[in-house]
Amino acid sequence: MDTDLMTLSDLQDDALIRLVQNRDEAAFAELMSRHTPKIWGIIVTKSRQHRDAEEILMNVWMAVWENIEGLRKIDSFRTWLRRVTLNACRRYYSSHRRSRDVILQSHEELFEYIDRTAPSRYRETQLHQDAREAVEHLPQRVRSIARLYYLESWNVNDIADQLNIAIGTVKTRLVEIRKILRKEFSVELQQGNVMQVESVKTQKRGNYFEGYLPKGALARFGKGYIFNFAYSPDGTRLAVGSTIGIWFYDTQTDEEINLLKGHSYYVSGVVFSPNGKTLASFSSWSDHTIRIWDAVTGESKGVLTGHTDEIYCLVFSPDGKMLASGSKDNTLRLWNAMTGEQNMTLDGHKNQVKTLAFNPDGSTLASGGSDEVIRIWNVSTGDLLLTFAAHANTIDSLMYSPDGKMLASHGGDNNVCLWDAYTGEFLRLFKSNAKEIKSIDLSKDGSTLAGVDNGNTLHLWNTRSGEKLQTIRWNQKFGSVQFSPDGKTFACDDDSKGTVFLFDTNSGYLIHEFKIDGKRERVNYYRFSPDGKTLAASNGFEIYFWNVNTAEHIKTITGYSEVVGAIEYSPNGNTVASVDGSVRVWDVKTQKLLKTIAPESSIRSISYSPDGEPLACGTHDNTILLFDVATWEHVATLEGHTKGLSCVKYSPDGNTLASGSWDNTIRIWNPNSGELLNTLTGHPDGIHDLVFSPNGSTLASCGGEGTIRFWDVVTGKHIRTIDPKSENSIDSVAYSPDGKILACTGDNGADGIRFWDVSTGELLKTIDVDAGAFSVVYSSDGSTFASGGMGELSIWDAKTYDIVKTFTGHIDPVYSVAYSPDGKTLASGCRDSTVILWDLTD
Structure with missing residues (x-):
């Protein structure tokens, strides 16, 4: 059944769904556009990496397309879609990367499968990574020589020939390089990537830029996650759109020269004006604003408001005096690029505007989107000059020829076409015989x-x-x-x-x-x-x-890094380890990166032994890796889980290690011998978190099905289950220091914080948190507890349940919080890909 997409936006959901059930692709596109914002929040909070969220979203809509014909109760579509979304999130992380035919059960079986060469191989890999990191942070004038000499093992004569410089110059600069490495990085390199000291200082971080360090914060680690970047027209500067703002770099020195803050969410697009004096930025998500900046000073020149939904495209006119923006709100808007004032709103599109292009003299603007037509506008008057049908489903890109006479386009029908830009006449189709033009x-x-x-x-x-x-x-x-x-x-x-x-x-x-x-x-x-x-x-x-x-x-x-999903202080409080697929170890005092642990498989969770020696890392590849903290050598691999690890926890005495997995099991290990002591089953939908009781005798676990289970650590017997009678997941659990209360958060932060009597299973208290609660942890003295919400952290009085203090500065969910051993600082790890240390003494 074919339906004109221009009328679909007027249909109610029930009519639209019936069209989709009859395999109407245009109706499906409208359904996706209408309901993606409603499930995006769930996907964002469930996903562990920025790119994962996009892939999960695609999986959701593929599942909807494949199964919607069987949906009988159309009025329950929203509930059904939410369930499809949650299942897609779970399946995404439940899929294991390699099949395992053997589930190891005994001490003998375990050590047959331990890779005994792994420690030496891992150490060699880390040495190579550290050596390369040190070289890449050298000044540019000597970096090429250092690369050739240390990383590629060239001799002095060959380096001189390659770079066309004197042999004496090479030798002089090698002496300079050695001095810099000793003084700035405390390392001694030899040819072939060999490093004698493994700790490497990082390049200058952004602490010195206004807005990088929020109020109440002592330190911040990381610069966020990169979405895109743009060169200035003269090539001297680079603007990088990230999760926490716009970073400016000098392309000659590679130094950060500014951090521009202002957007309330991730910066998805940056574009320089033709003369390079102005930078414009936008967010494709909840921000809905455009900002213009002085590209030299970094000063904000204006906040452009008016769009009511996601912004998809932003272009300068050829003379740089005008900005044009296209949005999911079906409008395109023209702005004065100097003052930020809105010149006009151009209505006419019946669906989202995805692409814009000025003609070379800047007199007209072409627009296209999801309503299948190209529109040509007079930018001086706002008059619609031309409208012509172009591609089925969507217009994905538009480009003018240099003389302005032709307009190239490609769209959702996978055709590439050329049009007369003055008349809209179809000129030619570029044939590819492909199912999809990307x-x-x-x-x-x-x-x-x-x-x-x-x-x-x-x-x-x-x-x-x-x-x-x-x-x-x-x-x-x-x-x-x-x-x-x-x-x-x-x-x-x-x-x-x-x-x-x-x-x-x-x-x-x-x-x-x-x-x-x-x-x-x-x-x-x-x-x-x-x-x-x-x-x-x-x-x-x-x-x-x-x-x-x-x-x-x-x-x-x-x-930069991925989403920070877990953080933990070392027992002595000198370092903080954060997890973003890799493990990064930060020096609390110097605020420097000491070590990056980056095995082949992505790391999902960590736990320090109480004595601070071994660090346990749970991986996506079904294994637990143990590292000697003193040397950072990989000393053991524990195998047995059949799907990825979601959590690992040491017992208070350090003699037991518990691991939870998406294979629905909990495994109890002797971390000293590597022996598997017990396998606990009962959760039907993945383990989300684990916590030992303060005396170490009991283990509490929570899962995707929304229950909390208590286990005897020695016998492995199930003691009791707390079932809130909800389909919502429980995502984190924390014992009070006296062991009498268990706190939990769930449903992607929406269930607030709940407190349970450990001995009876009675619900004692529920706190509804406006910003949500994704994580919870008690202070060591039990006087307070902290929760991580949407962009903020809250400190609560543990007796009265009153809020004591709130810290703001993150963007997006705070997935992990940790008190320092002395209780003076609180660390937070966020989806914005940064870690912040907060001062609790003030």
Whole structure:
């Protein structure tokens, strides 16, 4: 059944769902647009990484499409969709990365499967990583020599030849490098990546910038997560949109020169004006504002308000005097880029506006979105000049030719088309025979159009004749395509392999492969520098830079990370360990990064032994890794779980280690021998958290099905179950220091904080928290407890349950909170990918 999408937005949910049940794809697109905001919050709080949330959302709607025909009670769609969403979240993290045919049960079986060479191999890997980190933080004038000498083992003569400098100069700079490494990094490197001291200081962090450190905070670790970045037109500055603001870098020195704060949520887009004097930014999520900044001083020049939903696109006019924005609210708006005043709102689209393009002289603006039509507007008067049907489902991109006579587009029907920009007349269709076109780009002279399809094929067409110039088939999953500034080359990325490929436009030959060499081999975003000499690519954690001509890796900007899902103080309080897939160990006093533990499998949870020696790490790869804290050597691997680990906890005496998994089991280990002591079963829907009673005799667990279970640690027997009679999950549990009360949070923070009598299972108290409660922990003396909410932390009086203090400064859910051993500071780990230490003495 075919239905015009222009009328779908007027339909009620029941009518829309019936169309979807009849396999109407346009109706399904409208249903997705309408209900995605309603489930996005659940996905965000359930997901552990930023990219995970996007993949889970896609899985949800795939499940809806596949199963909605069987939905009989249409009026229960919202409840059904919520259940589909929760199941998709659980399945996403329940899927294990490799099959295991054996579940280990005994001491003998366990040690047969322990990788005894792992400690030495792990230490070697860490030494290489630390050596590379030290070299990348050297001044730029000596970095190339250090890379060739220490990381690639070149001799002095070959370095001199390669860099075209005197041998004496190389030797002099090597002496300088050694001095810097000893003084600044306390390391002694040898050729071949060997480092004699493993602790490496990081580059200067953002503590010195206004807004980085919130009120009441003593320190902050991390710079957030990278969404995108933009070069200034002269190439001297780089603006990076992140979870906590916009970072500015000097591209010559690689130093941070500013942090721009103002958006209330993540910065998803940044764009420079043509003259480079102004920067505009926006958030695609709940912020709904555009901000303009002085690109030199960082001063805020204006907050542009008016959009009522997510902003999808933002472009400057060619003269830089005007800004145009498109939104999910079905409007595009024109703004004065100098003052921030809104010039006009252009209505007409019946659905979200996804793409905008000014013509070269800035007199007209083309817009497209999910209502299948392209509209051309006069930006001076706001008059609608042209409307023409273009693509089925959506218009995904629009590009003007340099002379302004032609307009290229591609859309949801996977066609690539060329139109007369003055009349809207269809000129030609660029044929690819592909099921999906992922991306297009137009060369700067307008003569060549490039497209990437889902069949791992690149297409180049002559825009004037429509002739196919090149078809490049490559065994890669290309994501997007981008021409270099001079058009002589073009780049494509394989996101899944962390590689950007550079091709010659005329011949179609591969010139270079640029590989992101880190723990996260992904490409989130990439760009050519304005002069075309450098290619920069980000995986969300770092930005890598390569010389386009030589493919030499020039530098890496670091300091970013994934969602921080867990934090813990060392027993002596000198360090804080945070988990974002890797484990980062921070010195509390110096506020420096001491160590990064980044095994092949993502780490999900950690626990220090009470004596501060072993650190246990639960991984996504079903294993527990034990590290010697003194040397950071990997000393043991505990195997037995059949799905990823969600939590690990040492007992108060350190003689027992408990682990919880998405395989619905809890396992009790002797951490000294590696022996599996017991396997506890009963939770039907994954273990979310574990906590030992203060005397260590009892273990409390909670799970996705919404119950709390108590276990005898010695015998493994189930003691009792607290069942709140709710379908909501329970996500965290904490004992009071006297062992009489158990506190819990659940339902992605929505259930507040509940307190239970441990001996009777009676519900003692429920606190509804406006900001939600995702995590809870008691102070060591039991006088207070702390909870992490949406962007804030609360300190409560444990006797009266009154709030004592609130700290704000994070963005998004605070997934983990931890008191320091002396009770003077509180650490928080957040979805915004940072850790903050808060002062409790004030």
